[in-house]
Amino acid sequence: QVQLVESGGGLVQAGGSLRLSCAASTNIANFKAVGWYRQAPGKQRELVATRSTDGRIKYADDVKGRFTISRDNAKNTMFLQMNSLKPEDTAVYYCSADSARFPGRSYWGQGTQVTVSS
Numbered sequence: 674q675v676q677l678v679e680s681g682g683g684l685v686q687a688g689g690s691l692r693l694s695c696a697a698s699t700n701i702a703n704f705k706a707v708g709w710y711r712q713a714p715g716k717q718r719e720l721v722a723t724r725s726t727d728g729r730i731k732y733a734d735d736v737k738g739r740f741t742i743s744r745d746n747a748k749n750t751m752f753l754q755m756n757s758l759k760p761e762d763t764a765v766y767y768c769s770a771d772s773a774r775f776p777g778r779s780y781w782g783q784g785t786q787v788t789v790s791s
Contacts, residue, residue, distance in 0.1 A: 675780045682785030693753040695768030702746045705773040711764035758789045
């Protein structure tokens with residue numbers, strides 16, 4: 674069973690930065706795509722950023738220019754660098770990975786809380 678474990682969340686003031694990490698229990702190079710999602714209280718989970726194995730990257734419009742998704746295959750870890758944080762970025766952030774071996778199957782981490790104070 675693939676496991677994803679996020680870390681790096683916390684409380685930060687508006688304008689600050691955080692770097693989220695997601696460690697996978699398997700070789701992330703084998704995933705078709707990896708990504709970050711978030712869910713704010715009372716809202717649906719939404720896409721933040723995704724990165725496919727062919728290098729294509731997609732960002733949500735409201736994080737473009739502020740967030741950067743990356744991966745370190747040697748460490749089986751993906752990252753989300755978040756700069757210029759805003760109170761509206763407050764949410765639980767989840768990492769996700771799409772299986773290449775089993776199409777349609779996705780794995781999720783347990784989530785990490787990010788709180789941005791004004």
